Amino acid sequence: xxxxxxxxxxxxxxxxxxxxxxxxxxxxxxxxxxxxxxxxxxxxxxxxxxxxxxxxxxxxxxxxxxxxxxxxxxxxxxxxxxxxxxxxxxxxxxxxxxxxxxxxxxxxxxxxxxxxxxxxxxxxxxxxxxxxxxxxxxxxxxxxxxxxxxxxxxxxxxxxxxxxxxxxxxxxxxxxxxxxxxxxxxxxxxxxxxxxxxxxxxxxxxxxxxxxxxxxxxxxxxxxxxxxxxxxxxxxxxxxxxxxxxxxxxxxxxxxxxxxxxxxxxxxxxxxxxxxxxxxxxxxxxxxxxxxxxxxxxxxxxxxxxxxxxxxxxxxxxxxxxxxxxxxxxxxxxxxxxxxxxxxxxxxxxxxxxxxxxxxxxxxxxxxxxxxxxxxxxxxxxxxxxxxxxxxxxxxxxxxxxxxxxxxxxxxxxxxxxxxx
RNA sequence: GUGGGUAUAGCUCAGUUGGUUAGAGCGCCAGGUUGUGGCCCUGGAGGCCGUGGGUUCGAUUCCCACUACUCACCCCA
Numbered sequence: 001x002x003x004x005x006x007x008x009x010x011x012x013x014x015x016x017x018x019x020x021x022x023x024x025x026x027x028x029x030x031x032x033x034x035x036x037x038x039x040x041x042x043x044x045x046x047x048x049x050x051x052x053x054x055x056x057x058x059x060x061x062x063x064x065x066x067x068x069x070x071x072x073x074x075x076x077x078x079x080x081x082x083x084x085x086x087x088x089x090x091x092x093x094x095x096x097x098x099x100x101x102x103x104x105x106x107x108x109x110x111x112x113x114x115x116x117x118x119x120x121x122x123x124x125x126x127x128x129x130x131x132x133x134x135x136x137x138x139x140x141x142x143x144x145x146x147x148x149x150x151x152x153x154x155x156x157x158x159x160x161x162x163x164x165x166x167x168x169x170x171x172x173x174x175x176x177x178x179x180x181x182x183x184x185x186x187x188x189x190x191x192x193x194x195x196x197x198x199x200x201x202x203x204x205x206x207x208x209x210x211x212x213x214x215x216x217x218x219x220x221x222x223x224x225x226x227x228x229x230x231x232x233x234x235x236x237x238x239x240x241x242x243x244x245x246x247x248x249x250x251x252x253x254x255x256x257x258x259x260x261x262x263x264x265x266x267x268x269x270x271x272x273x274x275x276x277x278x279x280x281x282x283x284x285x286x287x288x289x290x291x292x293x294x295x296x297x298x299x300x301x302x303x304x305x306x307x308x309x310x311x312x313x314x315x316x317x318x319x320x321x322x323x324x325x326x327x328x329x330x331x332x333x334x335x336x337x338x339x340x341x342x343x344x345x346x347x348x349x350x351x352x353x354x355x356x357x358x359x360x361x362x363x364x365x366x367x368x369x370x371x372x373x374x375x376x377x378x379x380x381x382x383x384x385x386x387x388x389x390x391x392x393x394x395x396x397x398x399x400x401x402x403x404x405x406x407x408x409x410x411x412x413x414x415x416x417x418x419x420x421x
Numbered sequence: 422g423u424g425g426g427u428a429u430a431g432c433u434c435a436g437u438u439g440g441u442u443a444g445a446g447c448g449c450c451a452g453g454u455u456g457u458g459g460c461c462c463u464g465g466a467g468g469c470c471g472u473g474g475g476u477u478c479g480a481u482u483c484c485c486a487c488u489a490c491u492c493a494c495c496c497c498a
Contacts, residue, residue: 118491276493305497375459386456
């Protein structure tokens with residue numbers, strides 16, 4: 001063939017798209033119950049949005065963005081995450097002027113990162129995400145987490161682990177950074193090359209390093225949680241209290257840092273151990289400084305992103321069955337040109353009546369048409385040949401019972417409507 | 422960006438210690454009744470054996486390079 005789908009991209013084929021639609025339906029439903037409305041933002045944005053929003057020391061910005069110049073020499077970037085575009089839209093369209101908080105979700109939103117593909121990691125993937133602006137109360141942190149967990153629950157997914165942490169605000173982080181740096185500096189010789197660089201750019205990242213030597217050192221490093229200021233500490237306690245009230249199990253994981261610069265206070269990940277090394281199905285947190293950073297009035301915010309592909313991997317690995325919608329209720333089988341015309345008219349009438357109807361488009365024999373009707377799962381077959389046409393009748397065959405009855409053509413559509421109802 | 426594995430039909434995979442026309446199962450199409458699906462039987466279509474080079478009388482098989490896929494690191498959803 002001429003070319004293949006680009007590296008790290010995947011087609012969602014007709015044979016599996018119903019799974020996406022099913023999952024999306026549950027997401028829409030859960031969001032509606034929690035009071036979130038859908039927002040759709042462009043697939044590409046001005047590059048500077050992500051430089052400021054995601055943070056220019058992050059791996060995402062430094063080496064993973066699909067950035068190009070358009071014909072007017074504007075620097076454009078395919079979105080590498082969902083939040084920045086929503087924040088831009090929040091500011092640009094003046095949503096702060098409407099009733100607060102502002103609660104929004106996006107569905108199956110394509111996200112692009114130039115990565116090396118592996119299990120659960122693609123160059124184009126899709127995220128379901130929600131964002132909420134305007135509230136600094138810990139109750140919204142708990143609600144956001146609950147939206148994600150409710151989606152998992154309603155999909156029948158069990159065994160995921162919720163990890164939470166607080167990385168504090170700007171104020172408490174400076175104190176913590178000092179303590180962390182002092183500790184790391186003492187143990188510098190045991191750190192990997194990358195981590196020594198991270199000490200200069202973003203010391204928090206060292207906590208995330210998976211190198212054995214580094215993680216040993218990190219295990220005894222000062223913990224952010226112990227350095228939270230009064231307000232942040234109170235906020236974190238408020239979150240824990242609400243999770244407990246909602247009977248949501250969680251684990252406090254002081255090593256969760258997240259790779260995007262905008263997070264403050266609450267961060268969380270929901271992790272699966274069933275889908276390979278890339279087990280984070282959902283990740284998110286609070287970003288109280290982001291709206292202001294992008295030129296809006298100071299406004300707190302919080303949200304999460306959930307990977308659709310990873311979610312479907314979890315569903316598959318757990319063996320969760322998603323109901324596959326039937327392709328066809330009635331197949332209209334005809335013999336000869338005259339009957340084919342009549343049959344085509346009946347097929348259209350059935351469709352107009354809301355029935356999934358099919359007829360022959362291959363010039364096939366009756367046997368082949370029956371075979372095809374069986375393959376596409378038709379519950380009934382209407383048979384019209386010369387004999388039936390002469391009598392203005394059709395035979396209706398029930399494919400599961402293998403029973404046939406003759407019906408007058410002018411009563412056919414009504415009868416089938418009744419049978420379906 | 423770094424490392425491991427793999428590459429034969431639409432799919433899952435045999436195979437050739439280097440030798441003529443490369444196989445199976447499933448799937449697809451047709452026939453077995455000029456009017457009846459699932460089961461069964463028969464037949465058919467469909468492969469530059471990933472690409473390029475090397476060794477050889479001869480390479481799908483051996484060697485090298487490249488590419489793609491895949492898994493892991495890194496990072497993240």
